[in-house]
Amino acid sequence: MILLDLRLADGSDPAANVSRLTAAGYRVLVISTHHDDTGIVATFRAGSHGYLTKDHDLAALVEAIRQVAAGETAFSPELAFALSRDTEQQRPTLSDQERAVLVAYASGMTLPAAARSVGVRPGTAKEYLDRVKAKYRAVGRPAATKLDLAQRIREDGLEASV
Amino acid sequence: MAEPGSDPDGAGIGAGVARADRFVVYALALFRGLQLVVGLVVLVLRVDQYQRVLLVVAMYAATAGWSVWLFGRAYRRGRVRAPDAVGDVAVIGVALLVVGVSARGGEAETWSNWAYSAGTTTTMLAGAVLPLTVWLACAGLLAAALTGGAWPGLSAGAASTSNAIGNAVSYFTLGLIAYALARYLNSTGRRIDEANRRMLAAEVARAAERARFEDRITRYRELHDTVLQTLTALARGGLDPASEEVRARCARDSDYVRRLIEGDVDSDGAGGDLARAMEQVIAESTAFGLRVHYRAVDLPSQLPDSAVAALAGGVREALSNVHRHAGVEQAWVTVTGELGGVVLRVVDRGVGFDPQTRPEGFGLTQSIRARAVEAGGMAGVSSSPGDGTIVELIWPASLPTLSLTGRTDVHHGDPGGGDRRRPDAAGGHDGLAGARSGHPHDRSIGQRRSRPGSTPGG
Numbered sequence: 001m002i003l004l005d006l007r008l009a010d011g012s013d014p015a016a017n018v019s020r021l022t023a024a025g026y027r028v029l030v031i032s033t034h035h036d037d038t039g040i041v042a043t044f045r046a047g048s049h050g051y052l053t054k055d056h057d058l059a060a061l062v063e064a065i066r067q068v069a070a071g072e073t074a075f076s077p078e079l080a081f082a083l084s085r086d087t088e089q090q091r092p093t094l095s096d097q098e099r100a101v102l103v104a105y106a107s108g109m110t111l112p113a114a115a116r117s118v119g120v121r122p123g124t125a126k127e128y129l130d131r132v133k134a135k136y137r138a139v140g141r142p143a144a145t146k147l148d149l150a151q152r153i154r155e156d157g158l159e160a161s162v
Numbered sequence: 163m164a165e166p167g168s169d170p171d172g173a174g175i176g177a178g179v180a181r182a183d184r185f186v187v188y189a190l191a192l193f194r195g196l197q198l199v200v201g202l203v204v205l206v207l208r209v210d211q212y213q214r215v216l217l218v219v220a221m222y223a224a225t226a227g228w229s230v231w232l233f234g235r236a237y238r239r240g241r242v243r244a245p246d247a248v249g250d251v252a253v254i255g256v257a258l259l260v261v262g263v264s265a266r267g268g269e270a271e272t273w274s275n276w277a278y279s280a281g282t283t284t285t286m287l288a289g290a291v292l293p294l295t296v297w298l299a300c301a302g303l304l305a306a307a308l309t310g311g312a313w314p315g316l317s318a319g320a321a322s323t324s325n326a327i328g329n330a331v332s333y334f335t336l337g338l339i340a341y342a343l344a345r346y347l348n349s350t351g352r353r354i355d356e357a358n359r360r361m362l363a364a365e366v367a368r369a370a371e372r373a374r375f376e377d378r379i380t381r382y383r384e385l386h387d388t389v390l391q392t393l394t395a396l397a398r399g400g401l402d403p404a405s406e407e408v409r410a411r412c413a414r415d416s417d418y419v420r421r422l423i424e425g426d427v428d429s430d431g432a433g434g435d436l437a438r439a440m441e442q443v444i445a446e447s448t449a450f451g452l453r454v455h456y457r458a459v460d461l462p463s464q465l466p467d468s469a470v471a472a473l474a475g476g477v478r479e480a481l482s483n484v485h486r487h488a489g490v491e492q493a494w495v496t497v498t499g500e501l502g503g504v505v506l507r508v509v510d511r512g513v514g515f516d517p518q519t520r521p522e523g524f525g526l527t528q529s530i531r532a533r534a535v536e537a538g539g540m541a542g543v544s545s546s547p548g549d550g551t552i553v554e555l556i557w558p559a560s561l562p563t564l565s566l567t568g569r570t571d572v573h574h575g576d577p578g579g580g581d582r583r584r585p586d587a588a589g590g591h592d593g594l595a596g597a598r599s600g601h602p603h604d605r606s607i608g609q610r611r612s613r614p615g616s617t618p619g620g
Contacts, residue, residue: 034420035457055416055455077494081457085498104552104566108455108494108509113549117566 001069004048006032006039015042022047029068031061040082041091045136050074051082075129080106083132092135101128178354182347183241186290190242191233194283198226201276208274214264221260225280228253247284247291251300254284255307262311267320270312271329278308278329285333286340294341301337305330381422384445389415410491414448421456436504437461439474440497447481453492454481460499469557472537473506479529480508480553488512488551503561511550517543530555542567 002021006014014030021028030043030051040051049068052061053076064074084099084106094102097118104114105125115125205222212218232250236242257277262270269275281304288300309330315321392408392415395401401408421444437458444456465473477495484493490512497506530553534541539557544567554567 034423037459055413055420057413077455078457081496085459100564100566103564107496107507107552107566108511109552109566110511110550113509113511113546113552116546116549117544117552 001027001029001049001065003065004028004030004043006030006036006043014039015046018043018046018048027068027071029064029074035078035082037082037085040079041086041088041136044079044083044133045139047137050076051079052076053078073130073133075105075133077106077108080129083136090139092132092139094132094135098128098132101125102132105129178351178358179348180240180351182344182351185347186344187233187236187240187242190283190287190290191237193286194229194233194280197276197279197283198229201279204274205276208269211266211269211274212261212264213266218261218264221257222276225253225257225277229280242287242291244291244296247288248296248300250284250287251303254281255303257281258304258307259311262308263314265312265315267315267318269321270308270315271321271325275312277311281308281333282336285337289337289340290344297337297341298334301333304333308333384418388418410451410453414453417453417456418445418448435467435470436465436473436497439470440477440495443474443478443481444495446478447485447493450485451491452481452485455492455494456497457495458497461497462499462502462504465504465557466537468537469539472533472539473504473555473557476530476534476541476553476555477506477508483553484508484510484512484551487515500563501561503563504557505561505563506555507566508553509550514545514547514549514551516547517545535559544568 004014004017004021008014008017018028018030028043028048030040030048031054032039032051033054035053044051050064050073052064052074056064056076064076067074080102084102097120100118101114101120104117105111109117111125111129112122115122118125120128201222205218209215228250232242232246235246254277258275258281261275261277265275271278273279285297285301285304288297292300309316309326312321312326316323316326392411396403396408403409403412421441440456440458444454447454481493481495484490488510490510492511494509495507496509497504530543531541534555534557537557538559539555540559542554542556542565543551544554545551552566554565556563556565
C-alpha cells in the first residue's frame with residue numbers, strides 16, 4: 001500500500017496520482033498537512049482507500065494504515081466532512097440515513113456515537129459508510145466502453161436497491 | 163451635453179457632468195427670462211411700432227409659454243434635450259418672421275425686436291446641446307428668419323444693413339461661444355467625476371489595507387504567543403522534544419497555523435464576525451490546553467450581532483464543559499453555513515453522561531440554550547455514558563437542516579439530506595431539556611414545540 005501526500009512538490013493532479021497507483025494495483029491512503037475538501041473528494045472518487053490529516057497522532061496513523069492494508073477504508077472525520085460538503089454536479093445521491101451518519105461522523109463523533117445519534121446500531125452505521133464509499137466509487141469509475149457503461153448501470157441499479 | 167441623444171435622462175452620469183449640464187440650463191434660463199422681461203417692457207412702451215399688434219402680442223405670449231415649458235422640463239431633467247433645442251429654433255424662427263414683418267420701418271433690426279434677443283438664447287442653447295453641424299444649420303435658419311422678417315424694412319432702406327449683418331453674424335458667434343463653453347464645462351465635469359471615482363477607490367483600498375494590517379498585527383501577536391514561543395524554547399535547548407507536554411504544545415501550535423492557512427484558503431477572508439468570534443473562542447480553548455479540531459466552511463457573512471454572540475458564546479461554554487467534565491483533551495468543532503443560516507456542532511469523545519439521571523448543570527440551560535433561543539436560534543444536546551457528547555447550535559431555529567440532537571419538527575430541504583427518522587431503540591440517551599422538563603420526547607433544548615404526531619423518542 002502507498003501513503004500518498006495530497007499535494008506533491010511536482011504539482012501533479014492528486015486524483016490522477018491516485019488513479020495511476022490504484023490501476024497499478026496499490027492501495028492508497030491519502031494524507032495531507034491541511035484540509036483541502038475538493039482534493040479529498042477527488043482522490044476518494046478516484047479510488048483512494050482513505051484520508052487522514054497529518055495532525056493525528058501516530059496511533060491514529062498506524063490504525064489507518066492497518067485498516068487500509070486489511071482492505072478496509074480509513075474513514076476519518078475529515079474525509080466524512082469533505083464528503084458531506086460535496087456539492088459537485090456528479091456527486092452520488094445519498095439516502096437520508098447515510099447522510100445523517102456521514103454528517104454525525106464528520107462532526108467528530110465516534111462511529112458508535114454517530115450511530116446512536118442517528119438511531120441505528122453501530123454495525124449499521126458502518127454499513128452506511130461503506131455504501132457511501134461504494135457510491136463514490138461508482139461515480140468515479142470511468143466507463144470506457146459501452147460494455148463498461150452497461151455494467152455500471154447494472155451495478156448502480158443493484159446499489160439503489162440495497 | 164457632449165453626447166446629445168445619448169443617455170437622455172442624465173442617469174448614470176457623474177455629479178460633475180450633471181452639474182455642468184445644470185449650469186447651462188440655469189444660465190440660459192436666466193438669459194431667456196431677462197430677455198423676455200425686457201422684451202415685454204419694450205413691447206408695452208413702443209407698441210406703436212407694430213402694424214399687427216395683436217399678432218405680435220400673441221406671438222410674444224406663445225414664446226413666453228414655450229420658454230417656461232422648455233426650461234421647466236430642462237430643470238426637472240437637469241439638462242436640455244436635443245429635440246427641445248431644435249423646437250426652440252422652430253418657435254423663435256417663426257417669431258422672428260412674424261415680429262419682423264410686423265415691425266414698422268427699420269425696427270426689426272434693433273433691440274426693440276424682442277424676437278431677435280430671444281434668438282440669441284436659442285442659438286446658444288443649440289450650440290450647447292447639438293452637434294456642430296446641426297447647430298450650424300440652426301444658426302443659419304435663425305439668421306435667415308431674422309433677415310427675412312426684416313427684409314421689407316431693409317429693401318425699403320429703412321433698416322441699417324450693417325445692423326442686419328451684425329445681428330445675423332451674432333447668432334453664429336454667440337452659438338459658437340456656447341458650443342465651446344458647454345464642452346469645456348462638460349469635460350471639466352467629467353474630469354472631476356473621474357478624480358472623485360479614483361479618490362473613492364483609493365479610500366476603499368486604504369480602508370481594506372488598514373483592516374488587513376490590523377488583522378496581520380493580530381496574527382503576528384498570536385504567532386508570537388504560540389509558534390514563536392515554542393520554537394524559541396526548543397531552539398534554546400533544555401526542552402525534551404519527545405516529552406508528552408512539548409509534543410502536545412507543538413500539536414496545538416500546528417493546529418493554529420493550520421487554521422490560519424485554511425481561514426484564508428476556505429473563506430477568502432469572508433465569513434464576517436462569526437468567523438472572527440469563533441477564531442477567538444478556539445484560541446481561548448487552546449490556551450487552556452484543549453486540542454480543538456476546527457472546521458468552518460461557507461459561513462454566512464451577514465449575521466446579527468446577537469446571533470454571533472450567542473453562537474460563539476455557546477461554543478465557548480460547550481468547550482469549557484468538555485475541558486471540565488469530559489475527561490478528554492480533544493474536541494471537534496464544525497461550523498457550516500447552510501441556506502443563509504448556520505449549524506455549529508461541538509463534539510467530544512469523552513465520558514458522556516446520561517441525560518435521564520443527570521439533567522442539571524453543565525452550563526447548558528443558561529449559557530447555551532437561553533442565549534441561543536433569545537437570539538432566534540436553538541440548541542440541542544445528545545450524550546450517553548461513555549459515548550461522548552454533542553452540543554448542536556442551529557441558527558435560525560427554523561433553518562431546514564439535519565439535526566443530530568433530535569429536532570423533530572422541522573423538515574429540511576438540504577440537497578441530498580434527509581430528516582432523521584429515529585427508531586424508538588435510540589430513546590433515552592439524549593435530551594437534557596426534555597429530561598428536565600419532564601417531557602422526554604421534547605429532546606431539543608431549544609424551546610421548540612414538537613409537532614403533534616412527531617416521533618416520540620423517550
